[in-house]
Amino acid sequence: MPSIKRNQIAAMNIHWKLYPFEDFLKTQQQLGVKTIEFWATAPHFLVDEYGYQENYREVRKMIEEQYGLKVGAFTPECACFPYQIASWDKGLWERSIEYYKNGLECASLFGAKIEQITCCGGAWDQEPEYAFERAVEALRILGPAAADNGVTLTVETVRPEESNVVTTLPELKRLLKAVDHPNVKAAVDTCAMGVANETLEEWFDCLGSDIRHMHFIDGRPYGHLIWGEGLHPLDDYIETLNRNHYEGYLGQELTVVDYWFDPAQTDRKNMQAFAPYIKD
Amino acid sequence: MKYFAKERISNFNIHYDLYSLDYFLDCTQKLGLKNVELLSGGKGLYFDYKGFSDPKPVRRKLEQRGLSCRVISPHNCDYQYQFAAKDEVLRERSYEFFANGMRFGAELGAKVMQANSGWGFWNEDQEEAMKRSAEMHQRLCELGDQLDVTIACETLRPQESKLAWNLEGLKKLFDMVDHPRFKVMVDITAMAVAGETVQQWFDTFGTENIIHTHFQDCDPYGHRVWGDGNQNLNDLLKAFKDNQYEGLFSQELTVRDYYADPYHHDKRNITVLDQYFY
Numbered sequence: 001m002p003s004i005k006r007n008q009i010a011a012m013n014i015h016w017k018l019y020p021f022e023d024f025l026k027t028q029q030q031l032g033v034k035t036i037e038f039w040a041t042a043p044h045f046l047v048d049e050y051g052y053q054e055n056y057r058e059v060r061k062m063i064e065e066q067y068g069l070k071v072g073a074f075t076p077e078c079a080c081f082p083y084q085i086a087s088w089d090k091g092l093w094e095r096s097i098e099y100y101k102n103g104l105e106c107a108s109l110f111g112a113k114i115e116q117i118t119c120c121g122g123a124w125d126q127e128p129e130y131a132f133e134r135a136v137e138a139l140r141i142l143g144p145a146a147a148d149n150g151v152t153l154t155v156e157t158v159r160p161e162e163s164n165v166v167t168t169l170p171e172l173k174r175l176l177k178a179v180d181h182p183n184v185k186a187a188v189d190t191c192a193m194g195v196a197n198e199t200l201e202e203w204f205d206c207l208g209s210d211i212r213h214m215h216f217i218d219g220r221p222y223g224h225l226i227w228g229e230g231l232h233p234l235d236d237y238i239e240t241l242n243r244n245h246y247e248g249y250l251g252q253e254l255t256v257v258d259y260w261f262d263p264a265q266t267d268r269k270n271m272q273a274f275a276p277y278i279k280d
Numbered sequence: 281m282k283y284f285a286k287e288r289i290s291n292f293n294i295h296y297d298l299y300s301l302d303y304f305l306d307c308t309q310k311l312g313l314k315n316v317e318l319l320s321g322g323k324g325l326y327f328d329y330k331g332f333s334d335p336k337p338v339r340r341k342l343e344q345r346g347l348s349c350r351v352i353s354p355h356n357c358d359y360q361y362q363f364a365a366k367d368e369v370l371r372e373r374s375y376e377f378f379a380n381g382m383r384f385g386a387e388l389g390a391k392v393m394q395a396n397s398g399w400g401f402w403n404e405d406q407e408e409a410m411k412r413s414a415e416m417h418q419r420l421c422e423l424g425d426q427l428d429v430t431i432a433c434e435t436l437r438p439q440e441s442k443l444a445w446n447l448e449g450l451k452k453l454f455d456m457v458d459h460p461r462f463k464v465m466v467d468i469t470a471m472a473v474a475g476e477t478v479q480q481w482f483d484t485f486g487t488e489n490i491i492h493t494h495f496q497d498c499d500p501y502g503h504r505v506w507g508d509g510n511q512n513l514n515d516l517l518k519a520f521k522d523n524q525y526e527g528l529f530s531q532e533l534t535v536r537d538y539y540a541d542p543y544h545h546d547k548r549n550i551t552v553l554d555q556y557f558y
Contacts, residue, residue, distance in 0.1 A: 018402040042360035042370050043401070050330065053369070080358040082322035088300060089323040091333060121323070124540065125303040161536055164298070257439060261402065 002238035003279035010037040010072045010249040013044055015259040015266060021045070021059075025067040027264045031271045036069050037251040038110060040103065041077035049083070049098040052106050060110050072249045073114035073154075073213055074107035076100065079162065084121025085138035086131040086165055092121070097138050100153075101145045108149035114213050114249065115151050116187055117142075118158050119166040119175065128164045135165060136178045143181030154187035154213040159195045159222070168196045169206055176210065187213035189253070190232060194221025200237055204244040216250035224255040226266055227273035238277050282558040283517040289553060290315040290351065290528040292494075295535075295542045300324065302341065307543040309345040311550050316342070317351040317394065317530045320381060321359060327384045329361070329376035335387035342388065350528060351432070351492060352385025353394040354378055357440065363398030364413040364443060374398075375416060379423050386427040392492055392527075393424070394465065395433045397444035397453050406442050413443055414456035421461035432465035432492040432527075437473050437501070446474040447484050454485070465492035467532070468511060472500030478519035487524050495529035503534040505545050506552040517556050529553075 011033045016024040021044040028036060038045065046053045053059070063069050076083070076099065083096040100117060107115045122131025139153070146153045155175065160167045166175055172186055186207045193203065203211060216237070218230030227234050252270060259266040291313050296304035301324035308316055318325055326333040342349055354377065356362060361374035382393050398416070400409025417431060424430055433453065436445050444450040450464055466481050481490060495516075497509030506513055520529075531549060538545040 018399070020401055020403075023403070042362075043365065043367060046360065046370060046373075048328070048360070077360075082326065082355075082359070084323070087323055089326070091326060092323045095326075122298075123300045123303070124298040125300055161539065261439075 002235060002242050002277060004238055004241065004250065004274070004277050005247075006032065006278050006280050007034040007070070008247065008250050009033060009274055010035045010251045011267060012037045012039050012252050012254065014039040015254045015256070016263045017043065018260050019263065022062065024263070025063060025069060027267055028069055029067040031267055033271070034069060035072040035249060036063070037073040037075055037116070037249065037253070038071045038112070039075050039077065040106065041081070047076050047099070047102050047106055049095040049102065052102050056106065056109050071110040071112045073116055073251060074103060074110055074112040075116040075251075076103040078118045078120065085117070086119045086135040086163065087121030088123045088126055088130070088134070093134055093138065096121075097141055100142055104142070104145050104149045104151050104153070107151045113151060115146065115153050116213060116251070117153055117155055118163070119155060120158060120163040122164040124164060131163075132165045132175070136175060139175070139179040139184050140181065143179060143184045146183035151183070152212050153184050155184065156187040156189040156215060157192040157196065158189070159192050167192065169198050169203055173206055185212040186210050187215065189215040190217055191215070191219045191221060191224050194219050194232065200240045204240065208244070211246065211248070213248050214250050215253040217253055224253050226254055226270035228269070234273060281514065282556055283521045284529070284557050286312065286554070286557040287314040288529055289313055289550070289557060290317050290530040291546065292317045292319065292353075292530050292532050294319045295533040295538045295545070298539050299542065301338070305341055305345050305347060307546060308347060311546055314346065314348060315528055316347055316349050317353055317528070318349050318388070319353045319355060320384065321355040321377065325384070327354070327377070327380040329373040329380065332380045332384040335384055339388055349385070349388040349390050351392045351394055351530065352381060352388065352390040354381030356396055363395060363416045364400055364409045365398065366401060366404070366409070366412065371412065371416070375419055378420055382420065382423055382427055382429050386429050391429060392432045393429050394492065395431050396436050397433065397441055397449065399436070399441035399443055402442070410443050410453065410456065414453060417453070417457045417462055418459055421457065421459040424461035430461050430463055430491060432463050434465045434467040434494060435470040435474065437470055445470065447476055447480060451484055463489050463491045465494070465527070466490060467494040468496055468516065469494070469498040469500065469503050472498050472511065478516055478523070482523040490525060490527065492527045493520075493529055494532035496532050503532050505533060505538070505549040507548065508535070513552070513556060
C-alpha cells in the first residue's frame with residue numbers, strides 16, 4: 001500500500017480567509033495535522049514590499065507551542081496581489097522582488113525551508129519571451145537571497161488562463177536552466193499539471209529530485225479540490241510519490257469558493273481521504 | 281428604444297487584467313466609448329498605503345485617446361485591503377490605501393470612488409464589523425470633501441460579506457455613515473442575487489444618492505456580457521431612465537473566459553448596448 005508521512009501533509013489557510021488565523025490552527029490540531037503551508041496575506045499575516053508583520057515571533061510561538069504545528073512552506077499570496085515577477089510594469093517588477101525577498105526572510109523566521117512562487121504578470125499583447133526574461137531576471141536576484149535565508153524558492157506552473165509563460169513542464173525546465181541557481185527549484189501543482197495534460201510520472205522523469213514542493217490536490221483537472229471531488233487517482237499518485245522517493249510537502253491548496261464558508265468541514269473531509277495512506 | 285447617450289457607457293479594465301493599460305485604452309477608444317472606470321492599485325496604476333505612482337503618464341494616455349476617468353475603483357475585493365478590516369494595522373493600511381486611491385483618482389479627474397462595505401470575519405459580531413465599515417467610510421468622506429471625490433458604495437453578494445449585501449444592509453450603512461460624500465451605486469449582479477429591483481433602489485435612496493452603476497448581464501450570478509445572462513436590458517434601462525438617473529453604466533465583466541480576448545467580448549457587448557444608447 002502506498003504511503004505518506006503525516007508531516008508531509010501541509011494544510012493551507014487559503015480557504016480560511018473569512019475566519020481568524022487561530023481558528024485554522026485549532027482545526028488542524030484537531031485533525032492531527034502536523035505541518036502547514038502558511039499562505040501569507042490579509043487577514044492572517046501581512047507581508048508586502050516594505051516588510052512584514054512585526055509580531056512574527058508571537059505568531060510562530062502560537063503555531064508551534066499552542067497548536068503543535070510547524071510551518072513547512074511559506075507562500076506569500078502571488079495570484080491576486082500586485083506582485084508578479086514576470087510583469088511588464090518595471091515598478092511593479094521591482095516591488096515584486098522586494099516582496100518575495102521579504103517572503104524569504106519570513107520563511108526563515110518561521111523555520112520554513114520553502115517559499116513558493118509563480119511566474120505571472122506577462123501581458124497578452126506582448127511577446128511571451130519578454131515575460132519569460134523578466135521572470136528569469138527576477139529569479140536570478142531572488143536565488144542568492146533565498147540562499148542567504150537558507151530557503152529554497154520553488155516555482156510552480158500555472159494554468160494558461162493565469163500567465164503567458166511557465167504554464168508547462170518543458171517551460172519550467174527551461175526557466176530553471178536559465179536561472180541556474182541551487183536555491184531555485186520546482187514545485188508541482190497538480191491542477192496546472194492536469195490542465196497541461198501532463199502526468200506526475202512525466203514531472204519526475206523530467207525534474208527528478210529538483211521537485212522540492214507540491215500543491216497536491218484533486219482536480220477535474222481544473223479546480224483546486226479536496227481529494228475525492230476531482231478525477232485524480234489518489235492511490236496511483238501516492239504510489240508515484242513513493243516510487244520517486246518524494247519526501248517533500250503536499251500543500252493542500254484548496255481554492256473553491258464554497259469551501260470558504262465551512263473550511264473546517266472541508267479540511268475534515270480532505271483528511272479522511274488521506275487517512276488510509278498515513279504511516280507515521 | 282434608445283434611452284441614454286452612448287457616452288454614458290463606461291468601460292472597465294477588470295477583464296483586461298492580462299493586457300497592458302495601453303491595450304485596454306486603445307480598445308476602449310475603438311469601441312467608440314468616452315469613459316473608463318479604472319480598477320487600480322496594481323500594474324500601470326499603482327498606489328499603496330504609502331503613496332502613489334506618478335499619475336501624469338496615465339492622464340496623458342487618457343487625453344491622447346479622448347477618454348475620461350470619472351470613476352476610480354481601488355482594488356477592494358482581492359487585495360489585502362478592505363473597508364471593515366478588524367486588525368488595527370490592516371485597518372490603518374486599508375484607510376491609507378483607499379485614501380491614496382482617492383488621491384490618485386482625483387489626479388486623473390475622477391469625481392467618484394467606487395467602494396463596498398467590506399466584510400467582517402464570518403464568525404464575529406456583524407454589528408461590530410458594520411461599525412468599523414461606517415467609521416472607515418466617514419474618514420474617507422472627510423478626505424473626499426478636500427478632494428471633491430464622492431464615494432459610491434455598492435452591495436456585495438452574500439458570499440462576499442454579511443454587511444451590505446442587500447438594500448437593507450446598505451441602507452443601514454448609509455444611515456450610519458450619514459455624510460454627503462457617501463452615496464450608493466447599483467451593481468446589477470448583487471441586486472439580482474438579492475432579488476431586488478432598480479425601482480426598489482430608487483425608492484430607498486432617491487435619485488440624488490444613486491450616482492453610479494456596475495451595469496452588466498447576469499443570471500443572477502456572474503458579471504457577464506449583455507446576452508450571456510438572463511436580465512431584461514430594456515426594462516432595466518427604462519427603470520433608470522424613469523428615475524432620471526444621471527450616472528454612468530460601467531461594464532464590469534469578470535467571467536474568466538473573457539480575459540484571454542477581452543476586446544472580442546467587448547465588441548459583442550457594445551453591439552447589444554448600441555441598440556439602447558444613442
